[in-house]
Amino acid sequence: MGVTSRSEKEENFDRAKERKAFDDTKSGVKGLVDAGITKIPALFYHSPDNFKKASALGYTDYTIPVIDFANIHDDNPSVRKRVVEGVRDASETWGFFQIVNHGIPVSLLDEMKNGALRFFEQDNEIKKGFYTRDQRQFMYNSNFNLFSSAPATWKDSFFCNLAPNGAKPDDLPAICRDILLEYLNQVTKLGTLLFELLSEALGLNPTHLIDIGCAEGLFAFSHYYPACPEPELTLGTLKHADVDFITVLLQDHVGGLQVLHKDMWIDLPPLTGALVVNIGDLLQAGHHPSTRIYGPIKELLSEDNPAKYRETSISDFLVHYSTNCMNGTSPLLHFRI
Secondary structure, three states, rough: OOOOOOOOHHHHHHHHHHHHHHHHHEEEHHHHHHHHOOOOOOOOOOOOOOOOEOOOHHOOOOOOOOEEEEOOOOHHHHHHHHHHHHHHHHHOOEEEEEEEEEOOHHHHHHHHHEEEEEEEOOHHHHHHHHEEOOHHHEEEOOOOOOOOOOOOOOOEEEEEEOOOOOOOOHHHOOHHHHHHHHHHHHHHHHHHHHHHHHHHHHHOOOOOOHOOOOOOOEEEEEEOOOOOOOOOOOOOOOOOOOOOOOOEEOOOOOOOEEEEEEEEEEEEEOOOOOOOOOEHHHHHHOEEOOOOOEOOOOOEEEEEOOOEOOOOOOHHHHHHHHHHOOOOOOOOOHEEE
């Protein structure tokens, strides 16, 4: 009796066919849950992670720093100095920190979370009108990299480009338009403050990172993770690094966010009223924008502190990321000198 094996070409075809069928529903992961599935499709299967949780290894004292921004706008140099030192230490050690008393009301944060829920949980026929894989100012779909080689993740998402040349109010879904615009207006102001503090933490003029264009772009992602019938087989988000200067993240009460530190996963549990700040790859590399090229900030270079990353255009950086780093690899590795 012979044994028949499927060719890799056939398996790849079936995988692509399965993903296209899922995408064609325009209903995302929520559509699978609403349909009452009890087994998740194979396209969502993930291999076990090689990294362990710090708490499982007995490291219970690893916690992401929380920095209190209270009175940051007062004319009190000691407050500013304390915050700048906290930002510097957290950025160097973790690349992450949480901020409280940042000036955005908790009620507005709650309404932003509710607005995102309203979008994802609205009538599916209305929501389908925003489903696309074309480049638009507002895009909704499930897994932006669905047709890459990486396993799909258990989430639906929307993306909104706000600056420069960003979405107009009419481009945004009515069900969350007002709160999305108000929230992003508040986050823009907070982002300006964060870039000032980061500039000072680097020993630069407070406006340095803003003056070289780090605050010119603004975009927002919102991710929705429906209850999964087989959570042990999949992930909500792949291991990844953010390809930006900074990310300001609003968590809901469910949690699940983890930070990879010293080859261990550190839980970052939700904290009421807090926002999470992540130092993105472009800022970690010390890159600054010009009209064409990104490169290390020259004011920080010396014989004792040479450039660690080579210059690149932002388009080349993003092309490398989209073609080689969808499995969670940091694109910075490619540009390291």
